[in-house]
Amino acid sequence: MDQNRSSGRGRIVLIGALGVAAAIAAVGIYGIAGPNGNGEAGLCASSSELAATVDGLATGDVAALIVNQTPKPAPDLTFVDDTGATRKLSDWKGRAVLFNLWATWCAPCRHEMPALDNLQAALGGDDFEVVAVNIDTGGDEKPKRFLEEVKVDDLAYYADHTTDVFRELKKAGRAFGLPTTLLIDRNGCEIAHMAGPAEWDSDDAKGVVRALIGGSQQ
Incomplete structure (x- = not known):
């Protein structure tokens, strides 16, 4: 016993x-x-304070911004520039980015593109760029004509005619339609996203973007 x-x-x-x-x-x-098993939380830990600042500024014309309280690395999306050269979103690390997907058949995009162009003219430079990627499937002629019609002069031309970028963002729960926008800080971390258009050249939007530009960098 x-x-x-x-x-x-x-x-x-x-x-x-x-x-x-x-x-x-x-x-x-x-x-x-980190809690998700791949170290992402640690990579973007220093971006949490910036996210809180952006959350406080996301009012008025940009009240629809969805701020990530725990920022994570933005997906390294692939597209091409005006010369046909392949570009990756990680090429912009060290700069703040407003990443936008648009198409010629998207009615809200026609209204939004001039505002994005104005934002690029006002704040674009070594520290920030509006990276607007066209996802028409028929080549460059139609989207470039569209940009001329809506008098866009300051935005660089980027495209993904495979629409893989849209599918990747949709899989990540970031793209349900067009336009779709991501705000990415200098560390390459996604601070916020928005579904639908916004007045990106408004004072409200510029306040958010200035905070994004001034955010911490590892």
């Missing part, structure tokens, strides 16, 4: 020890990789 009790206690101690070891291992993994 005493031997059985001793054996039972031994099994309990062993199970308890294994449980503690597993808990320690889990804490170790959490501490290294």
